[in-house]
Amino acid sequence: MQFIDQAEVDVIAGDGGDGIVAFRREKYVPAGGPAGGNGGPGGSIYLRAVTRLQTLLDFRYAHRFKAGNGQRGGPKNMTGAAGDDLHLDVPCGTVVYDATTQELLGDLVTPDQVLLVAQGGKGGLGNRHFLSNRNRAPEHALPGLPGEERRIRLELKLLAEVGIIGLPNAGKSTLIAALSAARPKIADYPFTTLIPNLGVVRRPTGDGTVFADIPGLIEGAHTGLGLGHEFLRHIERTRLLLHVVDATAEDPIENYHIIQQELQAYGHTLAERPQILALNKIDALDSATQADLVAALQAETDTSVHGISAVTGAGLQPMLQHIWDTLDPAII
Secondary structure, eight states: OOOOOEEEEEEEOOOOOOOOOOBOOBTTBTTOOBOOOOOOOOOOEEEEEESSOOSOGGGSSOOEEEOOOOOOOBTTTBOOOOOOOEEEEEETTEEEEETTTOOEEEEEOSTTOEEEEEOOOOOOOOGGGGOOSSOSSOOOOOOOOOOOEEEEEEEEOOOOSEEEEOSTTSSHHHHHHHHSSOOOOOOSSTTOOOSOEEEEEEOTTSOEEEEEEOOOOOTTGGGTOTTHHHHGGGGTTOSEEEEEEETTSSOHHHHHHHHHHHHHHHOTTGGGSOEEEEEEOGGGSOHHHHHHHHHHHHTTOSSOEEEOOTTTOTTHHHHHHHHHHHHOTTOO
16 A cells, blocks of 8 residues: 555535525415525535544545535525535544645544535525515525635644654664564665554553654755655654664764754754664674663763664563653553
8 A cells, every 4th residue: 555645635615506586376375475495505525534544545646526516496495405515534643734825724633533624605595585575576596605615735644652763774664563563664775664654562551552663864854855854744743752773883873963963953843852762783782882882872862772672672671661651650
């Protein structure tokens, strides 16, 4: 399945039906009054957040959505039928903007949350509405109003409590595979991960916490280099960042600073988000080198440093306990 996290679509609400001019024609009513019904309202367009979707793929090829028009009024004071509303399902975490004005229209976070994005037009008034003492036989009616039309931009921001960040080949995908049931593609070359991967990690309480493996962070990611600019927004909602550093890299400390600079440059308070630092692949180092590297990295940051191996499982439980304590200090 393709991972599509941005889309622009046109939404066109239904037009209201026209009111009509009609008069009563009854056998024993010699002076029948106006009886033209109102037009029905046009259908509106709503977005609805659902848990079964994880991508905006449904909007990849369909770019125009239109609700039903209201029907014109009828004789005998009959109101026209309303146009059918249109409900479009989107993943939870979808942010909606007006593509023309850039106005934020809504943020669909909770399941079944609904957002009106295009209001249907009102139905026109029939001639019965214009009956008065001065005008006992009005011969005019109003047309229905056009439905709202706009172009909207959809952006998906994944809903995860913990975002796993780091340079390519730091072992993020291997880590999320070790902690959860997620099975991302893993290989020994940069940018194996081209889409965010979600995994649910079981807490000691039995509840699950969603972890997101965020790909594509390289130096200059905040300007659009690599894949970072496309995916940095997926960690905007996270409560905690798990920064994975490759212990076997040429300069792990420099790699740590590269990511920190990217978070700072991107903004959205990401640099101030709580972080836990995981020095991965320690199984490839001897114990003395491990200790020296952890100490050197600890000297560069106020963040706690955990030496781990996503392959062997070394150090994962203490790191997880630190994560639970950070997310919810009440968890024992």
